Amino acid sequence: MAPSPEDPRFLRSRDAIVGAARELLMTHGPGAITHARVAEQAGIARATVYRHWPRTDQLLAAAMATVPMPFFDAPGTPTRDWLIRELAAIARQLDHHDVRVVTTTLANTALWEQDMDARREGFAELLTARLVEALEEARARGEVDLRTDPRHAAALAIGPIYYRATIEHGTADDAFITTTVENLGRWR
Numbered sequence: 001m002a003p004s005p006e007d008p009r010f011l012r013s014r015d016a017i018v019g020a021a022r023e024l025l026m027t028h029g030p031g032a033i034t035h036a037r038v039a040e041q042a043g044i045a046r047a048t049v050y051r052h053w054p055r056t057d058q059l060l061a062a063a064m065a066t067v068p069m070p071f072f073d074a075p076g077t078p079t080r081d082w083l084i085r086e087l088a089a090i091a092r093q094l095d096h097h098d099v100r101v102v103t104t105t106l107a108n109t110a111l112w113e114q115d116m117d118a119r120r121e122g123f124a125e126l127l128t129a130r131l132v133e134a135l136e137e138a139r140a141r142g143e144v145d146l147r148t149d150p151r152h153a154a155a156l157a158i159g160p161i162y163y164r165a166t167i168e169h170g171t172a173d174d175a176f177i178t179t180t181v182e183n184l185g186r187w188r
Helices: 010-026 035-041 046-052 055-066 079-094 097-111 113-141 150-166 174-180
Strands: 144-146 183-185
Touching: 010 035, 010 046, 010 055, 035 055, 035 183, 055 097, 055 113, 079 113, 079 150, 079 174, 097 113, 097 150, 113 144, 113 174, 150 174, 174 183
Parallel strands: none
Antiparallel strands: 144 183
């Protein structure tokens, strides 16, 4: 008989697994998230990890859900320079093969699984809200005349970088990122 999700042993093992996966993610990156490594890190049997998360992408998603989203969280001025730095940080993350694999896996899984789609939606809403706030403040300070609704800015700014990394398997260099930011509006 399968343990109940309210069973304290079930909850303890689940917490230990997520904690171990998070630690591995933070110290060694997404490639470190395997059932065997997480089980070893948590000090539990590999079968227990599989019982909670049959697939590695599900385990990785659970670990990622515990990590704060660092992008666009502390807007700076001038906004144009801050945005270029933030997008460069995203691009440098997407330069890593493991990160590209994780992002494409999570995006693909979100097409088929409601729980994963809810996580995807949460990340998208958070990034969009942060960027909208920064751009609206920049507009109020007279830094930029946007060419688009600020709510579209995240897709217009991150989309080309994601495309370059995942579809073209290329790098978004500084010139590419600067052009992406310049295309959002007229900066002063």
